[in-house]
Amino acid sequence: MSGPISARLSGNRLHLQHGPIDLIIQAFGDVQAVELAYHAAVDVFVDVLPGLVQELPRLRQSGEGPFKGPIAQRMARACRPFARSQFITPMAAVAGSVADHMLQAMVTVAPLTRAYVNNGGDIALYLEPGQAMDIGIIDTVQAPKAVAMATIQSTSAVRGIATSGQGGRSFSLGIADSVTVLAHSAAAADAAATLIANAVTWDHPAIQKKPANELDPDSDLGDRLVTTAVGALPPAVCAGALAQGAILARRYHQAGLIDSAYLSLQGQSRVIGPLPQSKFLEEVSA
Numbered sequence: 219m220s221g222p223i224s225a226r227l228s229g230n231r232l233h234l235q236h237g238p239i240d241l242i243i244q245a246f247g248d249v250q251a252v253e254l255a256y257h258a259a260v261d262v263f264v265d266v267l268p269g270l271v272q273e274l275p276r277l278r279q280s281g282e283g284p285f286k287g288p289i290a291q292r293m294a295r296a297c298r299p300f301a302r303s304q305f306i307t308p309m310a311a312v313a314g315s316v317a318d319h320m321l322q323a324m325v326t327v328a329p330l331t332r333a334y335v336n337n338g339g340d341i342a343l344y345l346e347p348g349q350a351m352d353i354g355i356i357d358t359v360q361a362p363k364a365v366a367m368a369t370i371q372s373t374s375a376v377r378g379i380a381t382s383g384q385g386g387r388s389f390s391l392g393i394a395d396s397v398t399v400l401a402h403s404a405a406a407a408d409a410a411a412t413l414i415a416n417a418v419t420w421d422h423p424a425i426q427k428k429p430a431n432e433l434d435p436d437s438d439l440g441d442r443l444v445t446t447a448v449g450a451l452p453p454a455v456c457a458g459a460l461a462q463g464a465i466l467a468r469r470y471h472q473a474g475l476i477d478s479a480y481l482s483l484q485g486q487s488r489v490i491g492p493l494p495q496s497k498f499l500e501e502v503s504a
Contacts (some may be wrong), residue, residue: 222267224260232256236267238387239316239337245324246332255328259335262323266316277308278438289319296405299475304413307438313387314380314408317342321404335404338387340380342404345372353379355493357482358395359386366480368400368493376477376494378404382411383482389430389437389444393451393459393483394418399467400477400493410467410476418463418481424449456486464488 222236230252232243241263245255269287276283280301282294285308292315293308300306317335321342324333332351333344339359343351350371354364359381370376382388383396390412397415401407419425426447430439433446451459460481467479467490478491 222260222263224263232259234259234263234320236263239267241317241320242336243320243324244334245328245330247328247330251328251330255324255330255333258323258327259320262320266319270312270316277312278436280305280307283308289315292318292405296403297409299473300409300413300470305442306409306413309438310412311405311409313337313340314342314378314404314406317404318378337404340404340408341378343370343377343379345370345377347372355398355480356381356396357487359383360395365482365487366493370400370494374477374494375402376400377402378407380404380407380411382408382415384415384445384448388412389433389439391416391439391442391444392418392463393420393425393445393448394463394481395484396480396482397463397467398480400479400491401475402477406475410470410479414463414467414470414479414481417466418459418483419445420451420455420459420462422451422455424451451484453486456483459483460486460488464490467491 225233227233234241245252273290285291293311296311297306297308317337317340320335325344331346332349335342352369355366356362357365378401381398383394384390392415394415397411399407399411427443428446429441430437430444463481470476471491478493481488
């Protein structure tokens, strides 16, 4: 495997890539602070993938470790509140945890006003008092299209956004086109989005599933059935599947584990909790 790659993109964004990890980073502040933050990100990124690979066998198992690396520890902490009632491994929070880790490295060394780290749609945010950031809410992970814009204010507890669904980068037990979760960290949002997306499911001939370990022998999901294809579904089936996901999302919202969630399946959607200062571009069913 080749080593880490870094490049500057338009808008003074930073692109970091190493194996499956692909980050888009943008920092705001004075020029010196932004450059300091970007240098820190490049330096820290070198050890991210090797550190995860070293602990990968244990990360693919349910439980809390012990883990040595800071990202692995962050993954386990993020999944702990959800593990009390459902099967989950730390891998459910890997993308969000990497985003949180990278953001922390940047804001620790530089006085930024705003910053984000986008790890394939799982986003960690930093906002100084009085600052805000707009984020897009998508309706499908396979062909992302923004259906709403939400403004995250510095006074909000939200500092992480994550999206999961069938056809994305990871296996899903469910059939959701997308589940976007806003939470206090990207790691927590990642874990919650994974589980809520898993819960959006139904038994129907148009839904095809296979054991995860038949598709990937190393999958942390073992022989659990993951979705491989979803055909056109009757509206009542979509509504029923979304209702199952909404029940779990409400439970997480009431427990304070998430701030809000947006669930989408074949033209139907549900919103759990208030999406902060959101403007929907299309009609959305609550």
